[in-house]
Amino acid sequence: MNEKPHEQQLAEFEARIARGEKVEPGDWMPDDYRKELIRMISQHAHSEIVGQLPEGHWIPYAPGFRRKLTLVAKVQDEAGHGQLLYTAAETLGKSREDMMEELLTGKAKYANVFNYPTPTWADVGIIGWLVDTSAVINQSMLAHSSYGPYARAMKRICYEEAFHIKQGYDSIVALAKGTPEQRAMVQEAINRWWYPTLMMSGPPTKLSEHTARSMKWKIKTKTNEQVRQEFIDLIVPQIRALGFEVPDPNCKLNEKTGHFDYTQPDWEELKRVVNGDGPCNKERLETRRKAHEEGKWVREALAVAKKKAAA
């Protein structure tokens, strides 16, 4: 048992963080650090498994065998990411059952973007291209997080997500080379996803409750705005290179800053959507509840096997 006074433990913990050391599961950590990580990692895990649904919906309708195979593989990867992240959160003392309960009862948050519909095949490509690009920029930052299991999970996840971007981009390029109707379908999907994707990086610092604390302990190493700006600076030239438009008349390269200016998303919409009132929240949770119910026999079988092994 560690008998050191709390102040000393905290000072030693913060000195380790300042030296760039990783914090590991059995190490002493402040309660707020643990809580902050559980909140963020469990939300992230939920985002992965709810994030399977908008694209998963298109698996039966994917145009052709190769596109279907790639989409199946991508959607399966997201389940694997959820698995890694739930395990990382468990190392902090939160049970998977509790996390699942919070998701299925609507108490937990997950990424705003997955509460929007995917009415056309182009939406699937746009998720891979835009949403996954935004995710990778954020997650490459989180790969330097001070908590070892989270940082290591991010490395693996970013590797796979980078491939998902290619999958999305490739299907968009195919549509971009297609008929005027196919190009119009892409432009409409860009219009639908632009602002939700900008919201994905989180609200600006003045509205962000957690950024200051997360950055102090290097859970995050960049603000939400920094991550969003990196995304915009990378994606705007790509969108324009394919001959599509960014649906924001204020989106222009600012010669002074070297970055693109842009119109802020509607932060009230983000609040509504992440608190359960988006276009697809009910449908997404319903689908997850059904999947959870259908997987009950697997959990029961595993529990019996575990009990037998322990006997």
Ligand code: BYC
């Ligand atoms: N969506 O103080 P703030 C993927 C919440 S999945 C939902 O700035 P923070 C993929 C926030 O949680 C990858 N909620 O918070 C999967 C907080 O609420 P609580 C998803 C949001 O944590 C399948 C409140 O608003 N990535 O790539 O400093 C298929 C105040 O916000 C959002 C991650 O999960 C949002 N966009 O920053 C395809 C990355 N924004 O907890 C692709 C990990 C804010 O106080 N998470 N909120 O009730 C993060 O990096 C950060 O948690 C956020 C928010 C940037 C999202």
